[in-house]
Amino acid sequence: MTVLVIGATGSIGREVATALLAGGTRVRALVRTREREELLPPGLAPVLGDLRDEHSVTAALTGVDAALYVSPHDPDEVRMADLFVTACDRLDVRLVFAGVVLTAPSRSARLATETLVRTFLPHYRGKLRVARRVAAAQREPVLFGVANYFQNDEVIRADILDGRYGLPTHHNGLNRIDLRDVGEIAARALRDPDFPAGTTALAGPESVSGPRAAQLWSEALDRPVRYDGDRQDWSDALARHLSGPKLADFRRSYGFIARFPLPAPARDIAGTTALLGRPLRSYETYVRDTAERWNCEDPSRSGRGGSYPPS
């Protein structure tokens, strides 16, 4: 079978594409430029195009059995999702989505969560519209509501190597998840036409606070890393690493995460573990693996900068 992955040069899409390739699936990727094509994991078939361009979206979707949709950080996100889902409907392509989805278990809990999000995260209104548009696809789609993921730390790699961990997280933490696990679960959903349609929360195994994250980085890198997320200037610091709508999204989202504890319900952790078929990767494992990779990329251990996904 052939699967089209949107966002394969980005964080989520890259891990899903890698898991699909590891399982022997043919993977096609919609990429915007030849330069970005060089960031794709080896083995993908690139199709040049843009989510704003119906012609290239149709070309990329023609002949595929299933598609992963990831919504870019973009003011046009609802229009792009509409164009993509409409094309999937026309070409009868099964759709899997990974991103922001409300996954509360009852109507009243969903309404309460929606009110909280609309009040404190107004920029999520577009993201929720994207999820609703995907949910209305003709061939019953699979939607994964992905928790804040570990790999966000790689955005502040230079700061971590400088001894500062500045992504604020409420002291009661939130259940962040490893995108490698998300990739494996989404790859299963893309390969298996009988994978249950509907909305599922993907949550990490434990609730990790900002100070605990700093401590784990310190241990893995064997150098002091202090937690900086309580300082007023964490938001300014992000501008050293991000720009545009992605910077705005990170600032607002982490502002929210800093104020509200968001531990995942036990049923979400159990459900994610069951889908994976083995224990979820812990944050500690992610930090150790990543520190090892950074050390290999930078044997003098004094390198700065870097980006995620790794090229």
Ligand SMILES: NC(=O)c1ccc[n+]([C@@H]2O[C@H](COP(=O)([O-])OP(=O)(O)OC[C@H]3O[C@@H](n4cnc5c(N)ncnc54)[C@H](OP(=O)(O)O)[C@@H]3O)[C@@H](O)[C@H]2O)c1
């Ligand atoms: N950060 C979190 O913890 C978290 C958690 C849950 C959900 N989310 C949601 O996940 C989504 C972002 O996923 P991500 O982190 O994988 O994003 P990302 O790393 O920023 O990657 C975005 C991808 O979309 C591609 N893209 C952007 N505009 C495009 C266009 N016009 N046509 C075709 N491709 C385009 C980019 O390609 P280029 O390489 O050309 O730029 C890139 O491959 C957002 O909706 C976010 O709200 C994030």
